Amino acid sequence: MTEKQLEQLLKDYHWMINSVKIMREGLNDIGEGMTTQYGLQAAMPKASGNPSDPIYREFERRDKRWKKITNYEMKIKIVQERIYLINIDREIEVLHWLLEGKSMRWIGQHMRLSDRHIGRIKDTITRKMSHLSDRSEK
Template identity: 65%
Template sequence: MNKWQIEDLLKDYHWKLHSVKIMRESMNEINVSMVAQYGLQAAMPKASGDPSDPILKEVERRDERWKKIHAFERDIKFIQSRLELISDERETEVLHWLLEGKSMRWIGLHMGLSDKHIGRIKDRVVAHMSHKSQTSERCTV
């Protein structure tokens, strides 16, 4: 992954994490409420009709939703696997607030630094994370 992709992941981390939580909860609620476990409905054959079949379309929609959840989880795990690379206190603090979804201006006000200085710290964090990414890609090639 290049630096811009990692920056985007840092920026999107907070909402993706929140979205995964909500999507998982809603998908689990839907799955429990729509699958008959007992009685006559449980013994009935499941729909597998033509493309206009509403049940088939719903299954396909949910399948796409699960794919989206897994893509978000992959992005979240990518960032989480690189957290230990950041050891400097300022970099760790900036990273923490970025992952919480705070803006660089907010972080700067919170830490008593300019937002440009926060931007430079963020660039160092991204450089550390992308360095591991590049070295691991070289090892696998």
């Protein structure tokens, strides 16, 4: 994984975590409150695989959302598996705030450092985290 790709994952981490949580809740709530159907409802047609069938289209939409959740979870896992590589206090603090979705300017003000210095720390973090794949390939 390149440093640029990892940097983008760090930027996206916060909203991906929130999106996964909300999407899971929404998709899991769909089945609640449903009861067994009897009589005419039990005989009603189910999703057929026909693209013009509204039930089938809804199934496809939800399936795409589950695939999106899986994709986000994979990206989140990439970051989480590399967090242990960061062990210097300043870097740990910057990484924490980046994962919380804070801007470099906000982090700089919080830590009383310039946002340029925070940028250099972020670059060091992404360099360390991106080299995990280099080590595992050897």
